[in-house]
Amino acid sequence: MKYNFHKNKLFQSFAKVSKGNFRRSLSFRIHQLFQKLNKYPNDIVIETASVCNLNCTICRSVKADLGRKNRFMSADLFKKIIDDIAPICNTIGVSYCGEPLLNKDIFKMIHYATKRGLSVSMLTNGILLNAEAREGILDSGLNFMAVSMDGATKHTYESIRIGASFETLVENIRLFVKERKNRRLSYPSIDLQMVVTQKNIHEVDAFEKLARDLGVERAYLKSLHIDRSREDVDYVESLEKDYFVNSTSLPSRYITNEQGNLELKDKRLCPQKLQTPVITTDGDVLPCCFDIFGEHVLGNVTNQRFLDSWNSDKYIDFRGDLAMHRKLPMCASCLPSNYKIINKILF
Numbered sequence: 001m002k003y004n005f006h007k008n009k010l011f012q013s014f015a016k017v018s019k020g021n022f023r024r025s026l027s028f029r030i031h032q033l034f035q036k037l038n039k040y041p042n043d044i045v046i047e048t049a050s051v052c053n054l055n056c057t058i059c060r061s062v063k064a065d066l067g068r069k070n071r072f073m074s075a076d077l078f079k080k081i082i083d084d085i086a087p088i089c090n091t092i093g094v095s096y097c098g099e100p101l102l103n104k105d106i107f108k109m110i111h112y113a114t115k116r117g118l119s120v121s122m123l124t125n126g127i128l129l130n131a132e133a134r135e136g137i138l139d140s141g142l143n144f145m146a147v148s149m150d151g152a153t154k155h156t157y158e159s160i161r162i163g164a165s166f167e168t169l170v171e172n173i174r175l176f177v178k179e180r181k182n183r184r185l186s187y188p189s190i191d192l193q194m195v196v197t198q199k200n201i202h203e204v205d206a207f208e209k210l211a212r213d214l215g216v217e218r219a220y221l222k223s224l225h226i227d228r229s230r231e232d233v234d235y236v237e238s239l240e241k242d243y244f245v246n247s248t249s250l251p252s253r254y255i256t257n258e259q260g261n262l263e264l265k266d267k268r269l270c271p272q273k274l275q276t277p278v279i280t281t282d283g284d285v286l287p288c289c290f291d292i293f294g295e296h297v298l299g300n301v302t303n304q305r306f307l308d309s310w311n312s313d314k315y316i317d318f319r320g321d322l323a324m325h326r327k328l329p330m331c332a333s334c335l336p337s338n339y340k341i342i343n344k345i346l347f
């Protein structure tokens with residue numbers, strides 16, 4: 001009798017899990033269909049912090065005033081957004097122009113989103129991944145974490161990631177992997193990424209080895225992006241002369257043309273098809289992650305539902321013409337990170 005009781009319980013919980021999985025997979029497929037029809041976005045980036053603890057040489061976000069009123073998104077606004085988008089979206093990211101671990105509410109924000117069934121990813125510089133942050137992340141249900149590491153030695157890494165400590169980062173990742181294992185968790189899966197430049201190209205093999213030693217799930221190389229949407233000659237010149245690597249075997253957004261100028265490798269229609277909008281710390285809805293200065297605000301979710309913005313005439317016009325046909329200054333140098341020629345997976 002006792003045995004039967006347990007068996008029954010076991011069956012009930014199995015049935016519950018299967019039912020849950022079935023529902024999730026059905027909702028995922030319905031979302032995919034709506035995404036294909038342009039009714040819903042593929043995924044949404046939510047900027048939880050627009051300031052940073054570092055000042056990386058290649059990063060545009062920290063070199064200029066981004067014009068945001070709030071440096072951090074409030075937990076209330078984040079929850080409102082999640083309530084709004086959970087029925088229409090499967091995945092979100094919580095990083096954009098700053099460092100998400102600077103937001104004091106980041107763990108409860110992620111937890112709120114994962115509880116609502118969203119798959120959440122976070123891109124971080126990893127310097128603030130101390131014991132408290134590691135515990136907060138492991139408790140939050142975060143699904144994916146990518147850590148930026150633009151070098152495999154102290155000298156190279158710290159000369160690009162100004163204000164960071166190589167030893168701190170390595171130790172933080174090592175401990176995170178260990179603590180995740182102690183808790184027998186398989187998530188968040190951890191990626192290490194490196195933007196390949198003249199400054200670190202000689203460390204690609206060492207970077208791969210270090211990533212394997214640290215026990216992360218994946219390591220990959222990313223291509224440099226040179227934003228030309230603003231008059232900022234020093235920044236562009238420095239990236240072109242001192243950082244850009246002209247190589248066919250490494251990921252790159254650009255090629256050098258016959259006149260010696262950098263040119264986009266692929267200039268077809270908007271590669272993201274405007275399917276990955278961004279919501280800033282102020283609640284502004286932006287068309288894609290290349291609009292870091294918020295020049296094309298298509299709505300604001302503090303006083304509007306996300307779908308009202310997405311379905312507004314302004315957004316529909318934007319999708320249909322300007323952006324899709326690459327008519328904006330920011331489109332001139334854009335190929336988004338998920339585009340196949342600009343990442344190289346090492347393992």
Ligand SMILES: C[S@@+](CC[C@H](N)C(=O)[O-])C[C@H]1O[C@@H](n2cnc3c(N)ncnc32)[C@H](O)[C@@H]1O
Pocket residue numbers: 052058059060061095096097098099100123124125147148193195222223224225226
């Ligand atoms: C702006 S950061 C925000 C998240 C976090 N602070 C970090 O560093 O991971 C997002 C990513 O952009 C990358 N990045 C910054 N400047 C870049 C550039 N000029 N070209 C390509 N990637 C860049 C960083 O290496 C990082 O992986």
Ligand code: SF4
Pocket residue numbers: 052053054055056059060061062097098099125
């Ligand atoms: S840590 Fe990230 S946001 Fe901060 S300066 Fe570096 S790349 Fe930019």
Ligand code: SF4
Pocket residue numbers: 269270271272273274287288289290291323324326328330331332334335336
């Ligand atoms: S910058 Fe232009 S081409 Fe690139 S994703 Fe945004 S809208 Fe599309």
